Amino acid sequence: MGCAISGLSETADLGEKSNYHAGGGGEGGHLSQDQIDMIKESWKVIKDNITKVGIIVFVRLFETHPECKDVFFLFRDVKDLERLRTSRELRAHGLRVMSFIEKSVARLDQPERLEVLAVELGKSHYHYNAPPKYYSYVEAEFLNAVQPILKDRWTAELEEAWKTMFQYMTRLMKQGYEDEDRQNQATISPKERGDKRNAAL
Template identity: 35%
Template sequence: MSLFKRIKRSLTGSIQTDDYKSRVISSNNNETSTTFDPQKPPPEISQRDVDILRDCWNIVQQDVAKVGIITFVGLFETHPDVHDAFMSFRAVNTSELEYKAILRAHALRVMGTVDKCIYRLENRDKLQELMTEMGIRHKNYSVKIEFIDLIGHQFISSIKPSLETVWTDEHEKAWDNLFKLMCYHTRKGMCSI
């Protein structure tokens, strides 16, 4: 059994269901643009989207580390080339315990960024500044710009099971809009250097 599957099993009690696989595959079929025009205006998020995001986030935060790890394990399973972009995971002699600790720490940092973005939706300049700086850092880490769009779909697939009793197309759209906005400013930062 692969390291990813062992980590996922230890978190969820199972590997992945066929339902999970179909969500990942369908989310990968969404169009992901690798071209970026920084002159275009940023994507819009409505007040209704903001309300949905905050309500959902209150639920997701209860198990944020698990959601973050599942997001990255799923991302690495579906896009192994993304795994190689992470400097921390390149060590050949990293034990499974060390790997889990590194993965958890990174996942929590990303979840912290999502948290900051949700609460900065009332002050879009602060959100823009945060994500532009994130883009600059990721460019300095030699992250490919096309990797930036992948995390949103994977995150959405990871939170759906926690929210299945309330999840609607409107929820999906709100989260997709948030990640489009985050990615827009991240890409803008990556293109600025």
């Protein structure tokens, strides 16, 4: 949900090692090579509809979780969600998020680089005041948006592969968010500290 996705650093203090292993079994955050291949193949189709998917994801996100609009200054007071479908700002933000997903898919065979990408994004979300509870909302709307595009390519196995990838990315983003939170605790007031903690609940 951050707005600096395309400019993410490729370096980060990764802290804990990730639970991601290419060629693993597909359970507990592990993606098998078959799952990686399925995701990459499906992305080729999704990519042709990248703008449409980005818009659908955020319009639906604001419909199902209107509180998410509070994170976005530009959309906070928009009541007519249909108007958002033609918003240049929403289109641009949707593309940034889809760009992050594209970068993630491209790094599925490079778990170290993928980990850096997700942790850095989590850190940037701390500064947008976009807490981890929102990340799974985006996952759900993305999966809903791509099913009609993939049509008969969408299977239970493909859905499981995408969910596994998102769960892994969400865990790392949460780690980055919490790392940044800890680093900033000493420099912010007690009131700001309480506000951020309450938002993350």
